[in-house]
Amino acid sequence: MQAVQASSLASAGATFAAAAAGVSSQKNVQMSAPVCRRSATKASLGNFAGLRRVSESRSETAAFSQPAAVKRSAKKQGIRATAAVKAPSKVSPEVVDKSINAIRFLAIDAVEKANSGHPGLPMGCAPMAYVLFNETMKFNPKNPYWFNRDRFVLSAGHGCMLQYALLHLAGYDSVKTEDLSQFRQWGSKTPGHPENFETPGVEVTTGPLGQGIANAVGLALAEAHLAARYNKPDAKVVDHYTYCILGDGCNMEGISNEAGSLAGHWGLGKLICLYDDNKISIDGHTDIAFTEDVQARFDALGWHTIHVEEGNTDLDALRKAIDEAKSVTDKPTFIKVSTTIGFGSPNKANTHGVHGAALGGKEVAATRENLGWPYEPFKVPDEVYANMDKTDAGAEYEKDWESALAKYVEKYPEEGAEFKQLISGKLPEGWEKALPEFTTDSAADATRNISQTVLNAVANVLPGFLGGSADLAPSNMTLLKQFGDFQKATPAERNLRYGVREHAMGAIANGIHLHNSGLITYDATFFIFTDYMRAAIRLSALSEAGVIHVMTHDSIGLGEDGPTHQPIEHLASFRAMPNIYMFRPADGKETVGAYKIAIESRKTPSILALSRQKLPHLPGTSVEGVAKGGYLVEKDADKPDVVILATGSELEIAVAAAKELRGEGKKVNVASFVCWELFEKQSPEYKESVLPKSVKAKVSIEAGSTQGWHKYVGDGGKAIGVDHFGASAPAGALYKNFGITAEKVVEAAKASL
C-alpha cells in the first residue's frame, strides 16, 4: 500500500505527520509525537512467513525472507524484480520542506554559535539527506549499535553538522539540542568532524577526504560477506544497505578511486553513494582543478551511475535514483546529485565563502528570510520532530530482527550460535589454544612465514577472521590457505585481494572493523608502503579500530630492492603515533605473542613489522614477554655492566654481542624491545628492572632510525641504527656496510662502560 507514485503523493497536500514515513514498508510504527497510525502495516510477527513483505512491490526493503529471485547470491541477477518509486509517505510538502530546512538551520545555527565550521554542505545536501534518513534508511536511534541497521557515512566529514542534525532529529540520545549548541567545543558530542568514538550514531571517523567512501566500501563488504555466510533462503539475519555522501574533495583524492575500483570489481550492490556535485571547493569553482567527467569515471570503474540534475528541490528524482540504485544488485551505485552549496543563502550560496566559515549574523538573517524560517536558533517545530523521529520505528525494526534472529537460531542452531558469538564482538573461549608454538629447536624462519602459520591457525578458530594484501600475498605470506578469495561470485570467502591499493586497503579494513560485527581483519603490504596508507592507519588508531596491519620486509634486511623499498624511519614514525601497537618481533615466539595481543586488542590497532629473512628462535624470548613490550631475554645480573636493547632481526645480533662481551668478563643483560607502547604501560619498578638507572652502558641496536632510543639508552648509552637511506645490495652487505653488527655493539658498550 505504500507503493504509490511519489509524485501523486507529493502533490496531495496531506497535512498530517506520519512517522517513519516511506521507510518502513511492512513494519508497525508508533510515535511519541502525534501521528496517524497506519493500521494496514500492523503485520503479525507470529512466524517467519509473517515477516515476509506485506507488499510485493516493496520487497527490497524487507528485513528478512526476500524471494529467491531477488536475494543476493553468487548467481544473483543484476536487477531486482521490482523497483517501485519509494512512497514519500503521507507527509505534507510543507512538513517535508520544514524538515529539510530544519536540517539546514540546525547546521547554520550551530556553526554560527561556534563561529567555526562548514555550513555550505549541510545546506546543499539537506534534501538528499532527508530522503535517506527519513524515507529510506532503517536504524534504531535508541540503539545506535543495532546490528542490522543501514550504515551511513558522511565522507565529506567537514559537513558534520548535517549528520548531527539528522541524528538529533531522528531521536538519537547522543545529539540533544544542548549538544548541537556545543558544536566544536571542548568535551562536546559534536566535534568538528564526525568521530565514531565520540558520537554514537556516527559509524566511522571522517574528515580527511576520501576516507569515508573507502570505509563505506568496507562496511558494504562486511555486509556482503556476512550475508553470504549466514543468510538462509528462508531467513536473512544480515541485510542492510550502506549509504555514503561524498563531495568533490573525496572524488579528487586517489583513495576514492582505489576504493571505487574495488567496489566495482567486487560488485557491492548494496553500496549506494551520493555525490554532492556542488562545483565548489575551498580554492573556488572546481573548474580550476577538477574538470574530469566523474560519472564516466565511475562507469569505467564498473558502477551503476545516475545523475540527479536538480538535487536542491527535486525530491522525487532523489527517491527514484535511490530506488533504482537498490534495484541494481550486482553493482554499487554512484548517484551524482547536482546541488548548490549553501543553498538558501541569498548572497553566499554557490561560493566558496559558504564552505568553511559561519555565514555571519546578517547573512543568517537573510537566509532565514529567504527560506521562510521564523524560528529562533536551534528551535525545531514539533511537526518536524514528529515527522523525523524514528524512536518507535527503530524499536520495531530491532524487535522484528531480534525475533527473526531467535527463530533463525532455533532453526539453524550451529550457524546461529556462531553468528551470535561473532556479533557479540567477543573472542571465542579458548581461541588462543590455536596459536602455534615455537621453541628454540624450531627451524629458523622469517617472521613473515611464521606470521602465515599464525594467520592460518587463528582463522580456523575465529569465524570473523579475514583479510588480505595489496597485491603482495606471496611476499607478505598472508594467504589463508583453507579459504578462497572474496570475490563477486564468492563473497563468503575470506581472502581479500586488494590489488596495488594500499590506501584504500587500510580504509576498507577500518570499515570492516567498524561494521562492529565481530569481524577481525588484517591488511598487508611491505612495511615501507605504510607511507601510502598512513592516513588510513592513523584513522585505525584514532577511531579505535583494532585492525591488524601485517607489514613485512621490515628493514634494510630486504636487500636488493634498495632504498625505495627499505623502511628506515617507519618504526620511529609509528611509535610516535598514539593508540597503536608497533610490534617488531624477533622470532616465532615473539610473533605469536604479538598476534595474541593484536587479536585481543579490539580498540587498538597493531602493526607487525616482519622480516623477509630467516631468524633463529632465541632461548630467552617468550609470548609472555611480548605482553610487557620490553623484557630481558638474557639476564646476567640485576645490575649488569651492560644492557643491550634490540628488536626484531637485531635481537640475534644483540645476543651475539653479549656473548662476546661475556667472553671479556662483562655481565650483560639483553632486552627485547618488541613493543614500546606496551613497555611504557609497565610500572616504574618493572622498567627499572629492565633498564636499571645505575647502568650507564646501555646500547640499542635496530636497523632503522635511532630516533627515540635515547630515552631508553640514556645519557651514557649509545643508539646504533640507520639514520640515512638504505641501498640496493644483498642484506648481508648492507648490515656490514651500515655497521649493524655485533662488533659495533661491543665497541659501543666498551665506550660506554
Next chain:
Amino acid sequence: MQAVQASSLASAGATFAAAAAGVSSQKNVQMSAPVCRRSATKASLGNFAGLRRVSESRSETAAFSQPAAVKRSAKKQGIRATAAVKAPSKVSPEVVDKSINAIRFLAIDAVEKANSGHPGLPMGCAPMAYVLFNETMKFNPKNPYWFNRDRFVLSAGHGCMLQYALLHLAGYDSVKTEDLSQFRQWGSKTPGHPENFETPGVEVTTGPLGQGIANAVGLALAEAHLAARYNKPDAKVVDHYTYCILGDGCNMEGISNEAGSLAGHWGLGKLICLYDDNKISIDGHTDIAFTEDVQARFDALGWHTIHVEEGNTDLDALRKAIDEAKSVTDKPTFIKVSTTIGFGSPNKANTHGVHGAALGGKEVAATRENLGWPYEPFKVPDEVYANMDKTDAGAEYEKDWESALAKYVEKYPEEGAEFKQLISGKLPEGWEKALPEFTTDSAADATRNISQTVLNAVANVLPGFLGGSADLAPSNMTLLKQFGDFQKATPAERNLRYGVREHAMGAIANGIHLHNSGLITYDATFFIFTDYMRAAIRLSALSEAGVIHVMTHDSIGLGEDGPTHQPIEHLASFRAMPNIYMFRPADGKETVGAYKIAIESRKTPSILALSRQKLPHLPGTSVEGVAKGGYLVEKDADKPDVVILATGSELEIAVAAAKELRGEGKKVNVASFVCWELFEKQSPEYKESVLPKSVKAKVSIEAGSTQGWHKYVGDGGKAIGVDHFGASAPAGALYKNFGITAEKVVEAAKASL
C-alpha cells in the same frame, strides 16, 4: 624525406644501420659505428630560418621555429597539422628484432646473475621501449643533463633493467657492461629500482608504484610552463616530450588517478604515457582485483587514448600510436599497449612467476632457444650497438640546440639571460635581499601569513619560483598574488592549483624539481595531510629534490577541526626521515630564516610547519639562528639553572616560563629548536653551548609527540608534549587542557632542579 610510411620501410629489408633513425628529422647525424649518412639532412645552421624544419611533414619534432599554426599556445589547435607515421629508418627487421632481444637478454642475464630482480616487464616492454629510445626520443647520452632532452620515466620501476639496458645500448657512460653485471650489488650504478642520484640518465627515482607517472606530469608541466614563458614564435628553446611507461600496479594506485586527472585538466599535450597492459600482477591475473576499464577511465580524465592491441610484435602500431599521440597537442595521451609479461620465455611468459624472480638457468636457456639468441650473457652484437648508439646523434641534438640558444640569447637578450641563469640551477646573485624583514616591533602574525609574504617576495626575484596548494590556498596562504593560475590556457603563470590531491601534488612537485631546469617549487596543505603524501615527500628526500613543503595548521593550535586535522606525531615522524629539513619556526624572523635555507638547499627538501594562530616576534630569534637549527634566544648564563627548549608556537610559552622562573631567582636559558637536522650538523662545542651537559634541568615543550626530545633534555630533564590524539575545541582550551602551558614548564623545571 623521412616522412615515409613505416610499413613500407619495415618491409624493405634494408640491412644497414642508420643512427638516430627516425628520431631526427632535420638534424645532421654522425655515428662512430658504421652508418649511412643522410646527406639531405645536413642543414646549414647559418641562421634561424635555417633551423626550420626540413620537411613540413615533420614539423612537430623541429627544435625551433614551428609555424604559428602548430605551436603550443593559449589558443592552440587540438591536432597538429601533420601527423605522419614515423619512419622506422633503414634498419633491417633482423637488426630491429635483434635490438629488441638485446634489451630482453640484458635484463634476463642481469637478473639471473643477481638472482634477484624483475625480468618480466623488460621482456614484455622491450618493443615499445625500443620504439621510444631508438626511433622517437631525443637525448644526448654523453650529457644526460642536456636541457632540451626528451624525458623518460619508468613508472613501473621494478622493471629497471629495461631502463639500464636502454641507457647502455644508447651509449650512456653510466651503464657500462660491467655495471649491468653488477645489477643490485653494493655500490653499483644499477640498483634494484631506478635512482636518479645513482645513475645519470635516470630522471626520477621510481619503484613505489604510481610515483613515476605523477613525476612525469611534473616534468611535462615544467616543460609546458617554460615553453610558454621563454619560447618565441621564431625560436623555441624549450621543446621536448615526456614519455612514461607504467604498469597495472601504477594504474591501481590512487596517485596515478590524481595525477592523471590533473594532466587531463591541464591539457599537457606533450605527455605521452604507455601502459604496459600485461594482465599480470604479483598476486596473479589482474582479474582477481583489477577489472575496471582503464582506458575509459583515462578518457573520463580528459586524455586522448589509444589501444595498441599487439604490443609484443606490432612495431608499426606502436609507431603510429606515438605519432598520433604527438599530433594531439591539447591533451596528454594514454596508450594502452597489450603485452605479454616475460615475452619469449616458453614456460613462464604470461605468469606472475616471471614478474619478480630470476628465470633460472634452464628457462633462460629455453628462452635463448625460443628467441634465437645464441650470445653469451651480457654480449650484445655489434650491429645492435651500431643501431642503438646515440652518441653522435645526441651530440648533434645538443649542438644544434646550443647554437639556437646562442642566437636566441642574441635576439632576446633579456629573456635569454634569465633563461640561462635559470637553467644553470644557480640562484640569482643577491636574491636573498628580497626576503622581508621582521623585528620585535612587527605586528604579531600567524607564520602561515608570514610565509605568504615571503613566498610573494621571493617569487619576484626567483624566475623559477612556482607552486601551489592542494585546494587550501586561502588557508595555507600560498597564493603568489602577482601571478595568475597555471592552467591549460595560461601555462606561463605560476600558481598551481592541485585540487584535493596531496599525493599527486607531492610527486608532481618532485617532477618539477627533477626537470633540473632551475625551477624551485613548493607545495602546500595542512601539516596533518602530509600523511596523504608521505611517500612522495620521502621521495623528495631520497631523490635529492629540494622541494619546499609548506605545511600550515601545524598542531592542536588549529583548534576546532579536531583530532582528524591535528598533527601530533608528524614533527617526530619527519625528524626521523633522512635528508629532509623539518622546520617549525616560531615567528617572522624564523620563518624567513627557514625559507632562506629551504630555497638554498636544492638537494635537500624542506618542510615548514606553520601556525594557524598569531604569534609574536620574539626578541631573541634570528634568521642566522635558524641556520644553526637550535640556538639560544634567551641566555642568562653559560651554565644556567634551567634550559627550556621549544619550537614554533611554544617558544612564546617557553619565554613566559623563563620569565616566571627568573622571578624566582633562577638563571634560565631558552633555546629554539627550529630544525633538529641543522642542529645535529653543528660542532660538539656549539651543541654544548646550547645544551650544557652539567645542566640537568632541561625542559622541552612542543605541542606534539615527545618522541626524540629525550636526546636533548637528557636523563634529568623532562619533555612536555602531546602523546595522545587532539580534540575539537578552540585552541586555547586545548592548550590548557593538554597542559601545554608555562605553568607546566615551570613545574617540570622545578622538579628537575
